[in-house]
Amino acid sequence: MPMQKDLEELVEKYRPLTREGKTAGYIPELEGMNPDSLGITVVTGDGQVYRAGDCLESFTLQSISKVMTLILALMDNGKEAVFDKVGMEPTGDPFNSIYKLEMRQPGKPLNPMINAGALVVSSLIEGSTMDRRIERVLELVRAMADNPDIHVNEKVYRSEKDTGYRNRSLAYFLKEFDIIDDVEETLDLYFRQCSISVKCLDLARMGLCLAQSGQNVSGEQVVPVRLARVVKTFMVTCGMYNASGEFAIKAGIPAKSGVSGGIMASVPHRMGIGVFGPALDEKGNSIAGFSLLADLSRKHHLSIF
Numbered sequence: 001m002p003m004q005k006d007l008e009e010l011v012e013k014y015r016p017l018t019r020e021g022k023t024a025g026y027i028p029e030l031e032g033m034n035p036d037s038l039g040i041t042v043v044t045g046d047g048q049v050y051r052a053g054d055c056l057e058s059f060t061l062q063s064i065s066k067v068m069t070l071i072l073a074l075m076d077n078g079k080e081a082v083f084d085k086v087g088m089e090p091t092g093d094p095f096n097s098i099y100k101l102e103m104r105q106p107g108k109p110l111n112p113m114i115n116a117g118a119l120v121v122s123s124l125i126e127g128s129t130m131d132r133r134i135e136r137v138l139e140l141v142r143a144m145a146d147n148p149d150i151h152v153n154e155k156v157y158r159s160e161k162d163t164g165y166r167n168r169s170l171a172y173f174l175k176e177f178d179i180i181d182d183v184e185e186t187l188d189l190y191f192r193q194c195s196i197s198v199k200c201l202d203l204a205r206m207g208l209c210l211a212q213s214g215q216n217v218s219g220e221q222v223v224p225v226r227l228a229r230v231v232k233t234f235m236v237t238c239g240m241y242n243a244s245g246e247f248a249i250k251a252g253i254p255a256k257s258g259v260s261g262g263i264m265a266s267v268p269h270r271m272g273i274g275v276f277g278p279a280l281d282e283k284g285n286s287i288a289g290f291s292l293l294a295d296l297s298r299k300h301h302l303s304i305f
């Protein structure tokens with residue numbers, strides 16, 4: 001089946017679905033994105049690139065950054081120290097829920113893909129200054145995407161820093177339980193990592209890097225093999241928030257979404273996929289991106305199951 005033609009048809013098929021979603025209203029800079037946008041880029045292991053729709057637009061990583069910070073935290077501290085502070089289980093709750101923290105079930109965030117868990121992970125990233133710490137996250141993102149021109153979008157960062165009330169509450173809960181230490185610094189790093197600006201091609205290449213067990217498109221081993229496996233597993237169980245089970249059944253591809261409407265998908269040994277569609281469903285996933293990926297997976301037999 002010709003990939004290029006399929007991608008073009010799928011973008012046209014699912015673009016009307018964008019009208020049933022909404023951009024992320026709680027971050028002012030994201031609310032203003034064009035809700036009709038929908039784009040996709042696929043990069044295969046043998047170097048083919050296919051694109052369709054609005055794939056040249058820039059957008060921020062948001063929760064997709066949780067994958068990269070988890071890799072770094074594991075590289076810096078090892079599995080035991082990281083998973084002593086954050087669990088490995090899906091929650092079934094929204095990504096920004098405070099409920100299980102308040103109920104102290106089990107007293108530490110359930111996994112690194114929800115906001116509470118990602119805050120813990122960010123607090124574990126090493127570096128003598130804030131600039132050095134965010135630079136290390138950027139270096140990993142650039143290496144995985146093989147693109148040295150990736151930067152933080154300062155406007156989105158400011159916007160989220162000024163309004164991130166829920167994240168601030170989560171961070172103070174974690175501080176009360178001694179799971180993180182410096183609240184404001186942790187939040188600052190978290191808001192910056194969420195504001196890293198990319199395009200669909202970058203997401204596709206990062207997805208391919210994980211699909212190739214940590215090797216980027218230039219063949220460099222930029223993520224240790226065992227950590228590529230760990231994060232792909234989290235992408236399956238928790239990558240699409242509390243729709244991860246449904247996505248596993250409908251698409252069956254390790255994937256991570258963000259509230260900017262990006263989805264990074266990784267088809268082991270075959271391809272990386274980057275999707276952008278900022279109109280979100282009620283769980284915070286790109287409404288059209290979700291269905292488009294499920295359809296593409298059916299057509300091209302991409303499910304890992």
Ligand SMILES: NC(=O)CC[C@H](N)C(=O)O
Pocket residue numbers: 061062063064095096115160167194257258259260284
């Ligand atoms: N799901 C997301 O993409 C959430 C990221 C966003 N920056 C937040 O913390 O709310």
